[in-house]
Amino acid sequence: MIPYTLFYISTIFAVVIAIIALDFMQNRFTKPYFEDIRKKNSIFLYVYVFKVLAEVAVFWLIIAFIGQIMMGWISL
Amino acid sequence: MMNVSVKNIVVTGVTAGLCLPLALFAIILVPIPGLPAASGFWIPAGFYFVMTLWFGFWGALGGHIATTLAMGYFFGYTLQIWADGGLGDLIAPLVCFLIFKMTGADPELKTKRDYTIWVVAVLASSLVCGLWVHTVNLLFGVITWPFWWVGVLTYFIGDSLAVLIVGTPLLKTLTGYVKASSMYVWSQ
Numbered sequence: 548m549i550p551y552t553l554f555y556i557s558t559i560f561a562v563v564i565a566i567i568a569l570d571f572m573q574n575r576f577t578k579p580y581f582e583d584i585r586k587k588n589s590i591f592l593y594v595y596v597f598k599v600l601a602e603v604a605v606f607w608l609i610i611a612f613i614g615q616i617m618m619g620w621i622s623l
Numbered sequence: 624m625m626n627v628s629v630k631n632i633v634v635t636g637v638t639a640g641l642c643l644p645l646a647l648f649a650i651i652l653v654p655i656p657g658l659p660a661a662s663g664f665w666i667p668a669g670f671y672f673v674m675t676l677w678f679g680f681w682g683a684l685g686g687h688i689a690t691t692l693a694m695g696y697f698f699g700y701t702l703q704i705w706a707d708g709g710l711g712d713l714i715a716p717l718v719c720f721l722i723f724k725m726t727g728a729d730p731e732l733k734t735k736r737d738y739t740i741w742v743v744a745v746l747a748s749s750l751v752c753g754l755w756v757h758t759v760n761l762l763f764g765v766i767t768w769p770f771w772w773v774g775v776l777t778y779f780i781g782d783s784l785a786v787l788i789v790g791t792p793l794l795k796t797l798t799g800y801v802k803a804s805s806m807y808v809w810s811q
Contacts, residue, residue: 585803596800597637600670600793604641607649607666607789614651614664 553623560609567602574599630806631681638674638685639692642667646693655780662781668712669789672745675716676723676730676794677801679808683720687713707759715752715782719744730809731798732791741794745786746779753778 549557584591615621645667653662671686691709722744723730728737757774760766766774801807 581800589805592800592804593633596797596804597641599797600641603789603793604645604649604670607669608644611645611649611651611666618652 550623556612556623560612563605563609567606570598570602625680631678634674634678634681634806635685635688638671638678638682639688640685641674642670642686642689643693645670646690653781653784655777662777662784665782665785666789668715668782668786669793671712672716672719672748672786673730673790673793673797675720677798677804677808678806679720680717683713683716686716703763704760704765707756707763711752711756714755715748718748718751722747729798730794731802732795741791742787745790746783749779749782749786750775752782 581595612621616623649666651664651666653664655662667686667689671682671689674682674685676682687709690712691705694705694708722728722740726740728740728744730737730741732738732741753775756778757766757771760774761768761771802810804810
């Protein structure tokens, strides 16, 4: 039986990774329109770049969390 | 005289905001065979190096603020260790930026030359940072001579690996977009 906390956190991580993957797929569809939107509103560029950076940061936080469990810093 | 605009402050704030949770939680120790201490795989460095190559000093300042604040969480650390590590994290990306500036390399890493300069710049800046942090630690009596070279070497390996693994895909995929920004330092 998987401990409840581990199960809960793993589910959150799985959903977050799914959201990131879906967002990357969505970006592929919207890529042809990127320049048009950016020309209409320059803030869009910063929103896009900072959002991707935040997604990558979450991804690394998940890797670090798993790494810290393996190192014995965190126990569940 | 350096002009400070709202955009500069926003870039510093966003960099600090991105790097703070990473500086608090995203560190993994990587054991190095033959060395008595492990290297810290310092993930936030990958982010503030990239932000510095895009936005100059303001990206480095954001990384510095984040790492200095994050070290405050570890209550056993003295102000000297906060300042030492935090300043090291300000110096390292600026050294990398300076090397790019001197060589005229493109942060989008379009050519083999750009890649080579990126790798050399990361290695050089991590070494400078490692030397700074551990020499200051030595002078303040935090570490002793026999551990100095181990500290410098583990710092150099851990920081370099993290910046190259985390930062390279960010530069490769996002620089093309950032180039359209008026804040992209190389277009000014």
